[in-house]
Each structure stands twice: as C-alpha cells, then as structure tokens.
Amino acid sequence: MGQIILDITFFEENQLVDEDFPGDDSLHTVRGLIEMLSEPESLVGENPQKNLVLDVEVQECLHWRRGALLYMYCHTVGQRERWQLRDPRIFSQCLKDGVQYLLKMLQTRSPVQLDDNVSFQDLNTATLLEKGIFSDIHLLALMYCGEMCYWALRYCRDTEQTPDPKADPQAPNQGLQFKDIGEKVLDTYMSMCEGPLRGQGWNTENAKKILQYYKEDEM
Template sequence: MAASSSQQWNDRAEKLHRRLERLREADNDDPLLLKASVTLQSLKDACSKETQNCNGLPCLRLYSQRFLLDLDVKECLHWRRGALLYMYCHTVGERENWNLSDQRIFHQCLRDGVYYLLKMLKTRSPIQLNDEVSFQDLNTATLLAKGIFSDVHVLALMYCGEMCFWALSYCSDVPPGSDSETHSKILNFKEVGEKVLDTYVSVCEGPLSGQGWSTDNAKKILEFLKTR
C-alpha cells in the first residue's frame, strides 16, 4: 500500500516538474517559481522515502503548497501589487494636486507599479491562432490572441498607461537611474505607455465595442505620449 501511494506521488511530482520547467523558461528568476522549485524538491524527497506513511499526508501537504504557486496565484499577486501601487499614486497625486513633494519616491512607485502590471499581463501566453486552433467566436479569439483573458487584463492595460503618463508628466525632473534600481533595466515609460494603450484602444473599440469601456482618456494620453 505504501509503495503504491509513494509511486502515485512520484508520478504527480514528475508532472509538476515538467510544468514548472516550462514556466521557468519564461522567467527563471521569479521568486514564486524559485520557491515552488524548492517545495517540489521536498515533495520528491518525501516520495522517495521508504518510511512514507500509506495515507500520504506529508506528500499531500507539499503537493498542495506547490499547486497553490501556479499561474492563477502568480498572476493575482502581480495584479494586487500593481493595482495597489496605482491606487496609492492616484491618491497621492490627487491629494497634492499633482504638485508632488517627493518626485523621486513617486517615480519609484510608478516604476514598480508598471513593472508588476506588465508581469501580470505576461503571466499567460497569448493564444496563437492557426489552422490547428478552432474557435466559434471571433471576438473571443481576438482577445485571447492579444493576451486578454479577463476584464482585469483590460483594466491593467489602462492602469499601466496612466502610470506611464504620470511618470512623464509629473516626474520629468527625476533623471533615469538616479534612484535605486529595483529592476534589471530602466523602464521606457513612453514606449510602454504607447504599447499598452494602443492595445487597450484596439480591444475596447474592437471585440469589446459596446461593452462600456471608454477610450477617451486613453486616446488623450496617447496623443501626449506620441509627441514626447
């Protein structure tokens, strides 16, 4: 009984290992994936022990920990971080009437917020539409091809674009790289802002047309960004 249970957990661990490797190919330094890798190794070690209890409770606990670090949780964490920084920056900006007392800290928060929102938007790969993929609804297929899997993804595009606008409008006195770098390279707010807002406008006026998504502010920001 114990041997059979151990083999079942070994099989599950191997499947998880293959999924984890595919995720790490896209982002090898992500802390969530690194933690998942450690937990998975603990699961494999537990499965290999001859003294493993037949009920498999230690393996079940480790398996659950690994499963909960999957795409949905990773995407949710990036969204929460980015959205909270967006709301913080919006609140500070409105409170100070955008006459910021500390541009450097505000700039850092904007950069971190854009970074996490981009991570959230890139967590899932867009669906590649080809002859091997069948779909019944063209609008849905178009959204999936652009990496839009929910209304939260649409909102993330707009949040990201607004934060890029704030950075260029109210933190122009902060030279690139002057504050401590949180990420490996400096974000190009103009380039990122144009890209996410172009996508936002295209999906809101395309497959999401008539669904209540306004593009007025996005177009105004795009006009500003394209003249920078």
C-alpha cells in the same frame, strides 16, 4: 500559501483605498502589504529543490494586486497634491514598481496562438485571447499601466534616476521605457475596446488623451 496571503491582505488594501491612503505613513503600509504579497514568490525562488510552483491564476493575482495597489496609491496622492509632488523621486519609484508588476501580470500567460488547429466560434473572443486578454482585469491592467507611464513622463521626467533604496528588489525596473511601454499597452487597450469589446461600456477617452500626449511629446 499564495491564496492565504491574498486573503490576509485583502481587507487592509481595501481599507487603505476607501480611506484615500490617509496620513504620511500610508506608503509604509503600502510597502508592507507589497512585501507580504511578494513572499510566495520569494519562497518559491528560495526552494527550487522542493519543486514549489505557484498556480498561474495566483501568480497573476499577486502581480495584479501589487500593481493595482501602487496605481491607486499614486492616483490618490497625485490628485491630492494636484501633481505638485512633495517627493517626486519616491513617487517615481512607486510608478516604476507598479508598471513592472502590471507588465508581469500581463505576461504571466502566453497569448493564444490562433492557427488551423484552434477553432473558435466567436471571433471576438479569439481576438481577445490572441492579444493575451483573458479577463476584464487584463484590460484594466493595460489602462492602469498606460496611465502610470504617462504620470512618470509628465510629472517625474526630471526625477533623479537613483533607485529608491526601499524599493522592492523583486521589481527590477531600471531602464523602463515609459513612452514605448505606454504606447504599446494603450494601443492594445484601444484596439480591444473599439474592436471586439465595442459597445460594452469600456471608456477610451483618457487613453486617447494620453496617446495624443505621447505624439505631441515627440515634436
């Protein structure tokens, strides 16, 4: 079922992104897609006696698609409104949900524990797996998550913390520590891009600027 949902929603997601989330009802469409992408998890949770289990890759993809969709929505709307947000509370809720989905994606698989029983010929690959980086998408998730934490702190800091009643109940996000999360994911992103992935085209300029913002925010 999970793969079917992924296939069904793919076209509409791409259309939204290609058209820059047009109209005031684009958030409604985003929420509808996220609800569809949440159905496989809901089905598994509601039927534990049937021993329904989602494949790990499908779980990761469901989390990623929801988080990336909210990232693209927030990025597009933020840029379009020049970050003078018309509704910061709803925008903040989108950021919270998006961060939570990306964190879930990054935590779906456990990092590979390297010891004497695990041998790798390629030390760079071993370093990536030890940090839970199994693909380019995992690296992108780190950067997206760090950016969303930055937007939340810079543009939604004074937003009322009352949760959006339309928020996805499967994305528990009260009490998210955006600064701590942002620093952690971007530190990992930087260490991977400037370590085992050095010279492979990964840009770190924005990550450096955001980390600098976090440091200055402490002063």
